Each structure stands twice: as structure tokens, then as C-alpha cells.
Amino acid sequence: MAIQRRFHGKSTDANGIYKKIRQNAPKHAPFWTGTRIFLLVLMALAACSAGWLFLLWGDDITETLVWQSEIVQPPRVFKVPCSEDYNKYKRYPGCTPQTCGRAVTDHMVTQEEAHVLRRLAERGLSVGGSDGGASILDLHSGALSMGKQFVNIYRYFGDQIKEIFSEEDFHLYRDVRGRIQQVIAETFGLDASLLYLTKPTFFSRINSSTAKTTHDEYWHPHIDKETYGSFDYTSLLYLSDYHTDFGGGRFIFVDADGNRTVEPRVGRVSFFSSGSENLHRVEKVEWGTRFAITVSFTCNPAHAIDDPTLP
Numbered sequence: 001m002a003i004q005r006r007f008h009g010k011s012t013d014a015n016g017i018y019k020k021i022r023q024n025a026p027k028h029a030p031f032w033t034g035t036r037i038f039l040l041v042l043m044a045l046a047a048c049s050a051g052w053l054f055l056l057w058g059d060d061i062t063e064t065l066v067w068q069s070e071i072v073q074p075p076r077v078f079k080v081p082c083s084e085d086y087n088k089y090k091r092y093p094g095c096t097p098q099t100c101g102r103a104v105t106d107h108m109v110t111q112e113e114a115h116v117l118r119r120l121a122e123r124g125l126s127v128g129g130s131d132g133g134a135s136i137l138d139l140h141s142g143a144l145s146m147g148k149q150f151v152n153i154y155r156y157f158g159d160q161i162k163e164i165f166s167e168e169d170f171h172l173y174r175d176v177r178g179r180i181q182q183v184i185a186e187t188f189g190l191d192a193s194l195l196y197l198t199k200p201t202f203f204s205r206i207n208s209s210t211a212k213t214t215h216d217e218y219w220h221p222h223i224d225k226e227t228y229g230s231f232d233y234t235s236l237l238y239l240s241d242y243h244t245d246f247g248g249g250r251f252i253f254v255d256a257d258g259n260r261t262v263e264p265r266v267g268r269v270s271f272f273s274s275g276s277e278n279l280h281r282v283e284k285v286e287w288g289t290r291f292a293i294t295v296s297f298t299c300n301p302a303h304a305i306d307d308p309t310l311p
């Protein structure tokens with residue numbers, strides 16, 4: 001009852017207020033009608049633009065850090081605060097990440113060099129390859145995906161390996177990794193001689209076929225320092241073009257406030273500190289074939305590996 005009485009009281013007051021508003025309202029309404037139409041048009045335009053942006057960016061991309069069509073000369077650097085991850089490991093002054101971030105440059109490796117490396121990967125992987133998803137070729141350990149497992153390409157082919165790879169190929173591979181090491185050191189303010197190549201460093205080939213084993217599921221979000229242990233800096237050299245050679249397959253940084261992507265381009269080098277500040281994944285490849293090299297670096301000399309040489 002009490003509630004009913006209060007409701008009636010308020011209702012009477014409210015009626016009075018509405019009457020006052022109506023009395024004070026201007027008699028001519030055209031101004032309001034025009035504004036309403038203007039607002040409706042504005043809302044329709046906003047909805048259309050949102051639709052276009054949706055089509056352009058896909059459903060889960062907040063920002064494209066570098067588009068495939070761009071040519072980035074000096075590294076484009078995006079700083080991010082370092083995670084605590086590095087505190088769990090021995091610190092190496094002059095190398096252990098103190099400034100963290102991501103960077104991309106198209107200026108370190110020419111398109112011709114990238115094409116030579118891609119042909120190397122094509123030849124190596126053509127003799128093996130997984131049953132679906134991603135296949136890898138590691139010139140350091142010799143690991144090559146084959147069906148549902150891996151073989152050692154050097155043992156498998158013996159002397160015939162020289163029919164697949166040449167000294168020049170290996171020379172270029174070593175040279176390119178040296179340049180990448182240099183640009184990482186310059187960008188993060190490190191002493192390049194305190195940075196060491198580490199494992200796994202490998203070529204990847206990804207297509208739209210269904211992965212048959214967990215090894216070949218390349219699309220899961222991950223932190224390189226957790227996944228691989230020794231990594232302090234990860235770099236990726238792309239050997240094929242997003243849009244032209246393959247669809248899907250963009251590299252995505254999975255940040256708390258959204259997803260930021262790097263679109264692969266032949267000769268593009270993308271590099272970043274390997275801790276959880278750079279959680280990332282690769283979008284599923286929808287068509288075509290995507291080639292890349294993951295070149296990894298550590299600050300811990302105990303995890304250093306040598307450059308590969310032809311046996």
C-alpha cells in the first residue's frame with residue numbers, strides 16, 4: 001500500500017512537470033525535425049563506415065602496425081613495457097631486454113635475397129613436408145618435417161644434400177642472420193657481440209591443409225620465451241607476400257587492449273623482445289603458401305648455436 005501511495009504522488013508531480021515542459025516548448029517544430037533527419041543520416045553514415053572498417057580489418061584486428069603494401073626503411077618501432085619474465089632468468093647486462101617492443105623494417109634484406117632464400121626453403125621442403133598445417137626445415141639441426149614426424153635432412157640425404165643446397169645459399173643465410181642481429185642490437189641499444197643465435201631457428205612453410213599433429217598447429221597464441229626457453233629476441237624474415245602469395249596468415253600481437261597485426265611482405269624483417277609483452281599468433285592461412293624464417297637470439301652464451309655449414 002505504501003508503495004502505491006508513493007507512486008500516485010510521484011505520478012501527479014510528474015504529470016505537472018510534463019505539462020510545464022509542453023507549455024514551454026516552442027510551437028514550431030521544423031528545427032527539431034531537421035536535426036533529427038541530420039542525426040539519422042549521420043548514424044547511417046557511421047554504420048556504413050563501421051561496416052567498411054570491419055571488412056578492411058577483419059573481425060579481430062584493432063590496428064595494422066605495418067601493411068603489406070608499405071616499404072618501411074628505418075625500423076618502425078613500437079615500444080611496450082617489459083614483462084617480469086626476464087627476472088626469472090639470469091640477467092646479461094648489455095643484452096637482457098630492458099627496453100621491450102616490436103619493430104619492422106623492409107630495409108635489411110632485398111627482395112632478390114629473400115627470393116633466393118625462399119627457393120632454398122622450397123627445395124628443402126619439397127623433399128619432405130608435414131601431412132598438413134605447418135612444415136619446418138631447420139638447417140642447424142637438420143630437422144625437416146616429414147609426414148607426421150621429423151627426419152634429419154643431412155643424414156637422410158648424405159652426400160646428395162649438395163644437390164639440394166649450395167655453399168652460396170648457406171653464405172647468404174649466414175650473412176642475413178648477421179644483419180638481423182645488427183639491427184636488433186641497434187634498435188634495442190644492445191652490444192651485438194653479446195647476442196647469440198639460438199635454437200630453434202628454422203624455415204616455415206604454411207598452407208591451408210589441415211594440421212594432423214600438434215607440431216603443425218601454428219596458429220596458437222604463444223610467448224616465445226615460454227615456448228622455446230632460450231629466446232630473448234625473436235625475428236621473422238618473410239619470404240612471401242600476404243594477399244598475393246597467400247591469404248590469412250597475418251602475424252598478430254595479442255595485446256590486452258586488442259590485436260595488432262604485421263602483414264608479411266617478401267624481405268620484411270619483424271623483430272621483438274621474446275617475453276609475454278609480445279604474446280602473438282599467426283592467423284590461419286586460408287589459401288596459398290606462406291614462407292618465413294624464424295631467427296632467434298639469446299643473451300645466454302650457454303644456449304648459443306653455430307651458423308649452419310654444408311657437411
Ligand SMILES: O=C(O)CCC(=O)C(=O)O
Nearest residue numbers: 204224236251282292294
Ligand atoms: O611466422 C610467423 O609469423 C611467426 C612464427 C612464430 O611465432 C614462431 O616461430 O615462434
Ligand SMILES: [Fe+2]
Nearest residue numbers: 222223224280
Ligand atoms: Fe612465436
